[in-house]
Amino acid sequence: MLELRHVSKRFSGIAAVDDVSFTARPGEITGYLGPNGSGKSTTMKMITGLIQPTSGKILFEGQPIERDLIAYKQRMGYVPEEPHLYPHLSGLEYLVMVGQLRNLPSRPTAERIDGMLRLLSLHGDRHSPISNYSKGMRQKVLLVAALLHDPDLILLDEPFSGLDVASGLVLRSLIQELAARGKVVLFSSHELETVERVCSHVVILHRSKMVADDSIARLRALMSLPTLEEIFSQLAVEQDTTAISKQIADLIRA
Amino acid sequence: MTNLQFRVLYREFLFRMVDLEMLSAQGDISELFGKFASLLVFFSSTLALGAFFRDTRRIPPEKLLLANWGTEHFLIATTMLVVGLFAVLSWDSTFPDRRDVLVLAPLPIRARTLFLAKVAALAAALGITVGALNIGTGVTWPMIFLPVGAGFLGLLRCYAAYWITMVAAGAFIFCCLLVVQGLAAQLPRRRFLRLSAFLQMAAFCLLLCVYFLQPSLATPKALAAATNHRLLAALPSYWFWGLFQSLNGSTAGQPAIAFLVRRAWAGLALAALGAGVAFLLSYFRTLRKIVEEPDIVAATRRLNWSPRFGNSLATAVVLFSVRTLLRSRQHRVILAFYLGIGFAVVIFLMKALLQEQERLGASTGVLSHQVNVPLLASTAVMMAAWVAGTRIVFAMPLELRANWIFRVTAVRGTIEYLTASRRPLFVLAVAPVWVGSAALLLSIWPWQPVLEHLVVLGLWGAILAYLCLHGFQKIPFTCSYLPGKSPLTFVFLGVSLFLNLLIAGVNFERRALDRPASYAAMVAVLAVAALCVRWRTMARAKSEESEVQFEETLTPTVLVLGLNRDGVVPM
Numbered sequence: 001m002l003e004l005r006h007v008s009k010r011f012s013g014i015a016a017v018d019d020v021s022f023t024a025r026p027g028e029i030t031g032y033l034g035p036n037g038s039g040k041s042t043t044m045k046m047i048t049g050l051i052q053p054t055s056g057k058i059l060f061e062g063q064p065i066e067r068d069l070i071a072y073k074q075r076m077g078y079v080p081e082e083p084h085l086y087p088h089l090s091g092l093e094y095l096v097m098v099g100q101l102r103n104l105p106s107r108p109t110a111e112r113i114d115g116m117l118r119l120l121s122l123h124g125d126r127h128s129p130i131s132n133y134s135k136g137m138r139q140k141v142l143l144v145a146a147l148l149h150d151p152d153l154i155l156l157d158e159p160f161s162g163l164d165v166a167s168g169l170v171l172r173s174l175i176q177e178l179a180a181r182g183k184v185v186l187f188s189s190h191e192l193e194t195v196e197r198v199c200s201h202v203v204i205l206h207r208s209k210m211v212a213d214d215s216i217a218r219l220r221a222l223m224s225l226p227t228l229e230e231i232f233s234q235l236a237v238e239q240d241t242t243a244i245s246k247q248i249a250d251l252i253r254a
Numbered sequence: 255m256t257n258l259q260f261r262v263l264y265r266e267f268l269f270r271m272v273d274l275e276m277l278s279a280q281g282d283i284s285e286l287f288g289k290f291a292s293l294l295v296f297f298s299s300t301l302a303l304g305a306f307f308r309d310t311r312r313i314p315p316e317k318l319l320l321a322n323w324g325t326e327h328f329l330i331a332t333t334m335l336v337v338g339l340f341a342v343l344s345w346d347s348t349f350p351d352r353r354d355v356l357v358l359a360p361l362p363i364r365a366r367t368l369f370l371a372k373v374a375a376l377a378a379a380l381g382i383t384v385g386a387l388n389i390g391t392g393v394t395w396p397m398i399f400l401p402v403g404a405g406f407l408g409l410l411r412c413y414a415a416y417w418i419t420m421v422a423a424g425a426f427i428f429c430c431l432l433v434v435q436g437l438a439a440q441l442p443r444r445r446f447l448r449l450s451a452f453l454q455m456a457a458f459c460l461l462l463c464v465y466f467l468q469p470s471l472a473t474p475k476a477l478a479a480a481t482n483h484r485l486l487a488a489l490p491s492y493w494f495w496g497l498f499q500s501l502n503g504s505t506a507g508q509p510a511i512a513f514l515v516r517r518a519w520a521g522l523a524l525a526a527l528g529a530g531v532a533f534l535l536s537y538f539r540t541l542r543k544i545v546e547e548p549d550i551v552a553a554t555r556r557l558n559w560s561p562r563f564g565n566s567l568a569t570a571v572v573l574f575s576v577r578t579l580l581r582s583r584q585h586r587v588i589l590a591f592y593l594g595i596g597f598a599v600v601i602f603l604m605k606a607l608l609q610e611q612e613r614l615g616a617s618t619g620v621l622s623h624q625v626n627v628p629l630l631a632s633t634a635v636m637m638a639a640w641v642a643g644t645r646i647v648f649a650m651p652l653e654l655r656a657n658w659i660f661r662v663t664a665v666r667g668t669i670e671y672l673t674a675s676r677r678p679l680f681v682l683a684v685a686p687v688w689v690g691s692a693a694l695l696l697s698i699w700p701w702q703p704v705l706e707h708l709v710v711l712g713l714w715g716a717i718l719a720y721l722c723l724h725g726f727q728k729i730p731f732t733c734s735y736l737p738g739k740s741p742l743t744f745v746f747l748g749v750s751l752f753l754n755l756l757i758a759g760v761n762f763e764r765r766a767l768d769r770p771a772s773y774a775a776m777v778a779v780l781a782v783a784a785l786c787v788r789w790r791t792m793a794r795a796k797s798e799e800s801e802v803q804f805e806e807t808l809t810p811t812v813l814v815l816g817l818n819r820d821g822v823v824p825m
Contacts, residue, residue, distance in 0.1 A: 088581040100570035101663040
């Protein structure tokens with residue numbers, strides 16, 4: 001179980017994440033939603049241990065993650081928002097390196113990489129440098145790297161970015177399958193339709209603060225709104241989107 | 255609109271000679287340029303001081319003429335060498351990079367504006383290099399080179415001659431390298447990228463070899479000798495030396511100089527024309543190809559052979575480092591620059607050996623087949639240059655934003671990371687020099703002194719590697735780069751001192767190779783030194799506060815204690 005207790009992060013005094021608390025349970029897919037700049041990726045980075053919270057606690061299975069960060073990282077898989085990879089390495093070289101960095105046994109890891117690359121239709125390009133890969137191919141490499149060590153906690157920051165329809169469907173089923181096998185899945189996305197289909201529980205951020213933490217069904221009932229998109233619009237979108245788009249169009253013409 | 259575009263692009267290209275993506279958040283590229291410029295100014299000022307020690311009234315005219323001619327040629331050849339090295343180092347910035355093209359192509363900017371801004375930026379960089387290198391010498395030495403009896407106008411003419419010659423010599427060498435690059439760019443881009451690496455290395459070696467090995471022909475006797483005619487015709491530094499004599503009005507009685515002047519002008523015109531045509535042809539062609547084809551050349555082999563270098567972490571770090579160095583052109587060129595410095599010293603040492611051979615009248619090769627100091631010193635110098643160069647490129651990242659993977663997968667302790675990070679320096683620097691030296695020396699010298707020297711060389715390599723790694727808390731190629739951190743001028747002075755000490759040490763080794771007791775003592779001292787530096791480096795890595803560094807930071811000038819009046823530490 002992943003638990004955030006009053007977690008805040010400030011950059012030069014400005015709150016990027018402000019007093020966020022929620023729990024993601026095994027077997028459950030937690031959707032982490034919010035508009036641009038609301039603090040989703042910062043929270044993800046704090047959960048991965050890439051940055052430290054200014055205050056609050058992040059617990060995994062009841063233990064603060066900083067107590068044994070190494071043991072925690074061994075059980076965590078992370079797909080970042082941006083597909084930053086080493087462009088001079090081939091996909092295969094990159095994944096082998098990740099396996100070595102994670103201290104995984106070489107032969108089973110090689111077989112696992114081979115199998116996953118085949119299933120994700122990347123096997124034919126495994127020797128090409130990553131600089132030649134499309135965004136979707138890079139995303140697949142990140143996904144394989146995140147799952148290579150069979151993690152218990154899976155953090156997915158915009159995992160559908162750049163994926164084609166078929167790969168997106170595979171990933172959607174994969175996320176559900178992993179959750180069904182008892183993994184803790186925290187999943188951040190702007191694709192509300194996918195979130196609605198995949199997640200059982202959502203946390204919504206707005207202006208760095210948490211504005212909702214509940215199951216989608218309960219949120220629907222509480223707010224008397226039929227879709228997650230409408231719930232999200234109600235909670236986290238305070239602008240009149242039609243008016244803004246009209247103003248932009250007017251501004252271009254002026 | 256076009257003028258504004260030109261100015262913006264010109265400024266952008268001038269400061270993009272170094273990849274800004276690798277810089278630390280606190281990094282300022284102008285500081286790095288400033289340090290390089292100050293190094294050139296320092297070098298120039300040091301040489302400029304020599305003019306004050308040449309008493310033109312006391313030295314006999316014949317000797318003064320010889321001394322002046324030698325100095326003139328030295329200054330011209332040095333300018334050509336520095337500009338040549340600058341041109342090789344900035345090879346990759348001759349064309350806009352992929353990112354530039356992707357950002358600029360959708361904008362309404364004419365390719366012509368882009369081209370002119372790039373040419374102007376390159377010309378400005380060349381001008382700054384020539385200017386900084388001659389800022390001191392260009393003030394003091396023309397007063398010494400002034401022909402006898404020339405008045406104030408003669409002095410002005412001498413100054414003009416000096417600066418025109420230096421700019422012309424610099425432009426000639428720069429244009430020659432542009433011709434080579436322009437011609438190579440006619441090949442398919444992938445082949446061009448592959449060939450570029452070899453061309454850069456070849457240019458480095460050629461520039462250094464010509465600079466250090468060219469004979470001294472700036473004497474009336476050598477100029478008049480028919481046997482030197484072909485040599486003079488082949489050495490551009492002498493053409494421009496002849497040009498300086500002509501512009502300075504001091505060619506009287508030297509018909510050979512007229513020939514050199516003709517060569518200089520013809521060479522300059524041809525190089526400029528060739529560079530213009532080749533660059534223009536390749537530029538617009540390359541601009542399109544930069545977008546269509548990737549900058550990284552794919553590995554040709556499909557065998558995924560990956561040897562082990564210790565545990566899996568060390569293997570990952572070593573393989574990552576080897577692949578980065580082999581596949582990143584920018585890192586290879588920087589390493590080649592340091593190897594070039596080592597190579598220059600080696601050429602200098604070998605030249606001394608050949609001169610010694612000539613002096614003794616020994617047939618070619620006799621001295622080199624005996625254990626000698628220059629060759630012993632050469633291996634030690636190459637070891638130092640290779641280790642220092644590799645350590646410096648390790649500090650420059652490749653795709654900085656991709657380093658998150660090392661942080662997210664940090665499933666082992668810091669000490670293991672730092673231990674693994676040391677291994678690439680041994681694999682990529684110490685081992686190649688050691689193996690290369692073993693192969694070379696065993697082929698020319700008896701095996702016993704060679705083995706003895708290899709032990710010394712190995713220990714020397716280990717000492718250097720551990721010294722270079724002291725405080726290096728990074729995984730190679732993953733930490734941001736903070737330019738201008740090292741005081742280059744002091745480094746330059748330190749290297750000069752270091753070379754003198756090294757030669758003294760090698761002289762001692764040469765004597766010790768004949769005396770077992772001295773040799774044993776020497777090896778023992780080196781072994782103890784190696785163990786001490788290893789212990790020191792390891793102790794620092796093991797200290798509690800040590801952690802793997804991914805962001806280079808400046809040491810603050812003012813330390814903030816973080817204490818409030820009430821004694822509470824602010825959060």
